[in-house]
Amino acid sequence: xxxKFLVRGIQAALALLLAALAAALAGxxxxxxxxxxxxxxxxxxxxxxxxxxxxxxxARGPEAAADFVFGTGAWLAGALQHREEILPFIKSFPEPPRxxxxxxxxxxxxxxxxxxxxxxxxxxxSLDLPGGAFSGELSSFNKAFWRRPLLRAMKGPGxxxxxxxxxxxxxxxxxxxxxxxxxxxxxxxxxxxDHSYDGVKADFERYSGFVxxxxxxxxxxxxxxxxxxxxxxxxxxxxxxxxxTRAEYVKDRAQDGMGIGAVRLPG
Ligand SMILES: C[S@@+](CC[C@H](N)C(=O)[O-])C[C@H]1O[C@@H](n2cnc3c(N)ncnc32)[C@H](O)[C@@H]1O
Numbered sequence: 001x002x003x004k005f006l007v008r009g010i011q012a013a014l015a016l017l018l019a020a021l022a023a024a025l026a027g028x029x030x031x032x033x034x035x036x037x038x039x040x041x042x043x044x045x046x047x048x049x050x051x052x053x054x055x056x057x058x059a060r061g062p063e064a065a066a067d068f069v070f071g072t073g074a075w076l077a078g079a080l081q082h083r084e085e086i087l088p089f090i091k092s093f094p095e096p097p098r099x100x101x102x103x104x105x106x107x108x109x110x111x112x113x114x115x116x117x118x119x120x121x122x123x124x125x126s127l128d129l130p131g132g133a134f135s136g137e138l139s140s141f142n143k144a145f146w147r148r149p150l151l152r153a154m155k156g157p158g159x160x161x162x163x164x165x166x167x168x169x170x171x172x173x174x175x176x177x178x179x180x181x182x183x184x185x186x187x188x189x190x191x192x193x194d195h196s197y198d199g200v201k202a203d204f205e206r207y208s209g210f211v212x213x214x215x216x217x218x219x220x221x222x223x224x225x226x227x228x229x230x231x232x233x234x235x236x237x238x239x240x241x242x243x244x245t246r247a248e249y250v251k252d253r254a255q256d257g258m259g260i261g262a263v264r265l266p267g
Pocket of ligand 1: 105
């Protein structure tokens, strides 16, 4: 579906471009100008399409959110995940979590998915250093001001969303995180920020104390990753003495990178 949508977008752009060129060659400058404006408006159209879809999706559950994030929304609100891993993971909660946090947002794909699985009145915190390491190829877009409305649309009408921009290791980010929680404890913490061994360890050690007994802490990229040598979550997942019961969500044990590891803390 995503490919079909992209092909349709490219076809529309080419048709407008050719029509504008033909109009210009025929000396019909007014028509050429109108067609050129329509061509320029295509990206804006896609932006507003994503905004409206995200608003509508927030109440429609994880499957619908995944269809969008891995489908027609992939270019503005995509997730750096395997659908076959994140979807079973967020559907594994016995009850919708009421307080959720992620470290590492990028384009907000996991934020949309976590919101879709959370209770309708949940508190959702997303902490990210926009454009930081491990942000994929679109890091500069993640800093852009127009991304904010898309992120805000993900929460839906009843949830409270706290967006914190900063380095997860800074005392200021930790302070703002604690302030956003306001004394509540998290049901779920999703760690997907700095993927170095020291980075993931620092995030676990700084933020796991906010998770309630019986809550879940999950890590992304637990599979060994030869293609990206700086990604060391697999070593952390293998070596670090994590408390609680472990579960793994891995699409294919032979794959390079990705995979979600979740640990449920003792109740
Ligand atoms: C792999 S991406 C997150 C992907 C996202 N969870 C998803 O699946 O769509 C990692 C994100 O963590 C951010 N990041 C890297 N180091 C960080 C740090 N020290 N503190 C906060 N965020 C950080 C990057 O800028 C990037 O946006």
